[in-house]
Amino acid sequence: MTAALPTRDAIVATAQESIARGSKSFAAASKLFNRPTRERAWLLYAWCRACDDIADGQDHGHGMSVVADAPERLVRVRAMTEAALAGEWVGDPAFDALRIVAAETCLPHGFARDLIEGFALDARDWRPRSEADLYKYCYHVAGVVGCMMAVIMGVSPDDEATLDRACDLGMAFQLANIARDIEEDDRVGRCYVPEEWLVEMDMPPGQHMKPPFRSRLAILTQRLADRAAAFEASARIGTTRLDLRSAWAVLAAAGIYGAIGRAVAARGEHAWDHRVTTSTSAKIGFISRALGEALRRRALYPPVPRDPALWTRPRR
Known part of the structure; x- marks a missing residue:
């Protein structure tokens, strides 16, 4: 007898567990979405997290190690991702999560492939030479996730201006991550x-x-x-194109992650003595303030043109 395949609810539950283990900050912010958006955010996170874990030999973002078979791991990630995008049953909850969310939101497949290209950069031991190279990397590992999240929140894949703002938030998050994780990256030769x-x-x-x-x-x-x-400030303007609950979640995440980058910078040469985190009470504070921001977002963040000096994601 063939075993019954996991239901959507079961895959969503696994995805919820993944975000709870992998990112307390994103898990907290995700709860502010309405239920359909919240579940799709969990599904997308589960796939992103699994790709990262496979590529770096981690467990939900923890315990990064040097892997000897990086190219082979990348082949595996690409194959399962393409199967999911094709609507095939993959048999791995994280990749079946992508299958579900891609089908439900008409997620552009190019965005998913752009994320995989970020892991490909790491697989070939790539290093940024210039600031432009840094932004290219940030786009592939985080900015494009902002674009995918925007689609999940109902932004049209053709709304390039709003997708740019969503990408800006991912860029801000990754730049904060890089600052915080310099010592951790150095330990594995990155x-x-x-x-x-x-x-x-x-x-x-x-x-x-x-x-x-x-x-x-x-x-x-x-x-x-x-x-x-600078990227975070640009991203906040994009929240005027979102519904209230989505704007609340985005602004909460921006506050929580923005605080990490600022805290790392404030610690100066002691930034890496202890890993910078955001306490539960601080998260609650950011979530509370974000609601007020979301309610007044059109007054706080008037629709001014995006700063032309900011790096812009590649167009397809």
Whole structure:
């Protein structure tokens, strides 16, 4: 007798568990969506998390390690992703989560493939040389997730202006992540601070975490935080195109993650003594303030043109 396939509810429940384990910040913000959007956000997160875990040998974002078979892992991720996008039953809850959410939202398949390209950069031991390279990486691993989330929230795939703002929020999140995780990345031989920035500060490649260079690295961390803040400010303007609950969730996430980047920068050369996190009470505070922002978003964030100086995602 053939075993019954998992139901949508079962896959949603597994996805909810994944976000609870992988990101307390995103889990908290996701609860502010209406139920259909909330469930689809969990489904998308589960797939993104699984791809990242497979690529980096992690468990829900924890315990990143050096993997010897990165190209083979990437082949596996691509194959399961393509099966999910084709509407096939994959047999892995995270990839079946993508199958469900892609079908329900008409998610552009190119966005999912763009995320995989971010893992491909890591698989070939890629490093950003310039600031433009840094933004390219941030787009592929996070900015495009902002685009996919916007589609899940009801934004048309043809609404390029709103998708740009959604991408901006993902860019802000990733820049904050890079600043926070410099020491963790260094332990596995990675560095996402552009080589040109390190040269500017007279820091030899691979030596940036050494004590003599901490004060110079703190300057670059502040630069990352400033860049993140610019993208975050742009993203907030895009919330006027969302329904109230979606805007509330986005603004809460922006507040929570924005605080991480600012905290890393404020700690200076001690930023990596302990991992920067946001307490439960602080999350509650950001969620509360975000509701007020969401209610007044059209007054707080008038629809001014996007800053032309900001990096812009690639068009298809």
